[in-house]
Amino acid sequence: MTLAGDDRPESGGDDLFAAEYVLGVLAADEREIASRRIDADAAFARLVDAWEARLSPMADAYPETVPPIRAKEALDRRLFVAEPRAGLWSSLAFWRGLAAASVAALAIYIAVPYLNPPAEQPRLIASLAADGSDVRYLAVYDAARREVGLSHVSGERAAGKDFELWMIEGKNAPVSMGVIPAGRITHMIISPAVQEKLAQGAVLAVSLEPAGGSPTGQPTGPVVAAGDLKSI
Amino acid sequence: MKAHGAPGAQERFRRCNTMQWNKLGQLPNLGNCLIWQPMTPQDISNLIVRTSMKDRAAFDLLYRQTSAKLFGVCLRVLKDRGEAEEALQEVFVKIWTKADRFAVSELSPISWLVAIARNHAIDRIRARREPAAYIDAALDVADPAPGPEAAAVAGGESGRIYRCLDELEKDRAAAVRGAYLDGESYAELAARHGVPLNTMRTWLRRSLLKLRECLER
Numbered sequence: 001m002t003l004a005g006d007d008r009p010e011s012g013g014d015d016l017f018a019a020e021y022v023l024g025v026l027a028a029d030e031r032e033i034a035s036r037r038i039d040a041d042a043a044f045a046r047l048v049d050a051w052e053a054r055l056s057p058m059a060d061a062y063p064e065t066v067p068p069i070r071a072k073e074a075l076d077r078r079l080f081v082a083e084p085r086a087g088l089w090s091s092l093a094f095w096r097g098l099a100a101a102s103v104a105a106l107a108i109y110i111a112v113p114y115l116n117p118p119a120e121q122p123r124l125i126a127s128l129a130a131d132g133s134d135v136r137y138l139a140v141y142d143a144a145r146r147e148v149g150l151s152h153v154s155g156e157r158a159a160g161k162d163f164e165l166w167m168i169e170g171k172n173a174p175v176s177m178g179v180i181p182a183g184r185i186t187h188m189i190i191s192p193a194v195q196e197k198l199a200q201g202a203v204l205a206v207s208l209e210p211a212g213g214s215p216t217g218q219p220t221g222p223v224v225a226a227g228d229l230k231s232i
Numbered sequence: 233m234k235a236h237g238a239p240g241a242q243e244r245f246r247r248c249n250t251m252q253w254n255k256l257g258q259l260p261n262l263g264n265c266l267i268w269q270p271m272t273p274q275d276i277s278n279l280i281v282r283t284s285m286k287d288r289a290a291f292d293l294l295y296r297q298t299s300a301k302l303f304g305v306c307l308r309v310l311k312d313r314g315e316a317e318e319a320l321q322e323v324f325v326k327i328w329t330k331a332d333r334f335a336v337s338e339l340s341p342i343s344w345l346v347a348i349a350r351n352h353a354i355d356r357i358r359a360r361r362e363p364a365a366y367i368d369a370a371l372d373v374a375d376p377a378p379g380p381e382a383a384a385v386a387g388g389e390s391g392r393i394y395r396c397l398d399e400l401e402k403d404r405a406a407a408v409r410g411a412y413l414d415g416e417s418y419a420e421l422a423a424r425h426g427v428p429l430n431t432m433r434t435w436l437r438r439s440l441l442k443l444r445e446c447l448e449r
Contacts, residue, residue: 019440023408024350024415025433028358035351049338054447056343057393058412059350062308064300067320071303072295075321079328080288170300228292 018047022055066170069201073231126204128225135163135224137180137206141190141198148188148204150180155224157182157208163224164213167194168203179213180206201229271297276341277334284331291328298342299324302349309353309415319356323349354415396446404439411436 020026021034037044128137135155141148148165157163165188166174175197178188190198207214208221271279276297282290302323306316326348337344397405403425410416416424422432 016437016440019444020436022347023411023436023440024354025411025418025421025436027417027419028355031355031358035355046338052339052343052347054444055393055412056339056346058409059305059343059346061413062301062304062346065304065307066300067303067317071317071320072299074317075295075324078321079325228296 014044015047018044019051022048022051066200069199069231072201124198124201124229124231126227126229128204128206128227130223130225133222133224135206137225139165139204139227139229141229143195143199146190146192146195148177148190148198150186150188152180152184152186160211161221162209162211162213163206164209164219166205166207166219167197168205169197169200174205174219176214176217177204179209198229201231203228273341276345280327280331280334280341280344283328284334291324294327295324298345301342302345305346305349306353308413309350310357315356316353319353320349323352326352350415357415358417392447393443396443399446400439400442404435407432407436408439408443 017034021031026034034048038048039045123143124141126139126141128139129135133155136153138151138153139148140150150165163180165177165180167177168174175194177190177194180186180188203226205219205223205226207219207223209219210221214220276294279290279294279297283294299320303316303320306319306323307313310316310319327345330348334341334344339347397408400408407421407425410424411421418429418432418436421436422429425432427435
């Protein structure tokens with residue numbers, strides 16, 4: 001269907017046609033023509049780019065909206081279908097690279113309680129590590145249990161210091177999830193506010209703090225390990 | 233395959249490490265290092281280039297850094313969350329497969345990404361079957377309040393284009409904004425403004441030429 005009738009877009013010249021394409025006012029068939037010309041005609045593509053550049057400051061008005069984590073999961077499935085359950089297996093490969101085989105056993109040990117979840121709540125996993133640090137944690141977030149299970153893979157805290165776990169969401173300041181109890185495997189209960197953010201796929205980070213945790217509510221020591229939560 | 237754990241996170245923190253921690257040790261305000269700094273356009277460019285080389289870690293980080301903006305674009309144009317999610321995935325599939333084209337574009341990286349998202353979302357609404365129902369829906373949800381636009385002007389980034397829009401007649405400037413931000417077609421704009429389609433076409437073409445003249449002044 002051509003909305004233009006006699007007044008064909010080309011009649012305004014290529015430059016106006018490019019402008020109309022960028023502005024977004026053309027009908028489907030006209031956009032199709034423009035899109036083919038962009039691929040085939042470098043001069044026309046430059047006209048389109050010039051209009052994109054002219055009008056693009058208006059795009060500042062689009063508010064940022066964080067998409068739900070399922071959108072990225074669906075995208076990964078769409079693009080990387082050749083690697084079924086890539087998240088889990090690539091993570092497994094990563095852990096093996098990190099430490100001895102016992103790590104895998106520990107990982108399974110803490111993951112086992114989560115393998116038969118009571119409800120279809122998201123379960124997310126993160127490998128926490130950082131350059132210049134031998135501290136490694138494996139974190140499993142179980143929304144149904146409202147807790148994060150942590151397996152301490154390697155790296156000791158200095159005397160009189162504690163490891164504190166932080167959640168970082170987007171560009172916001174880190175939110176403390178508490179001091180990580182000593183031990184190879186620990187569980188930390190998560191507050192409802194933090195749960196909601198975690199479900200969106202936040203970053204977890206571990207910082208070295210004075211015994212008892214950060215006195216300021218923000219990390220005061222170096223980040224010794226960090227990682228993205230990914231779904232299993 | 234490399235950097236499976238958290239390439240994004242580690243990359244951001246490493247930068248912080250070299251900037252402050254090594255030099256200063258453990259000062260109280262080091263917490264600032266943990267905050268995600270907005271990436272520079274150069275950072276985003278690098279991620280697009282690495283994505284064109286099928287670097288999945290770079291692609292993941294690019295998604296983390298830009299998906300909120302591109303989702304905002306899809307939502308505003310499509311006005312339907314489910315469809316916007318679908319469109320966002322298709323947009324990133326395009327980015328993954330066509331990232332090499334960024335090299336030959338003269339656009340800034342974020343403008344290049346927004347253009348992909350806008351064009352895709354607009355193609356999607358044009359492909360919808362029930363245009364009449366769509367127009368009603370668009371009228372219901374269209375937000376004529378200049379809130380974000382005003383904020384953008386206050387921020388100075390896009391002040392120039394809005395000054396140039398101000399030189400147009402009010403309803404024509406509104407039509408340009410509606411077309412750009414909401415992806416409204418000539419037919420929809422004509423219906424909304426109560427003028428014949430060809431009148432709307434003439435309005436907008438003249439407005440575009442005036443805009444260009446103003447921007448290049």
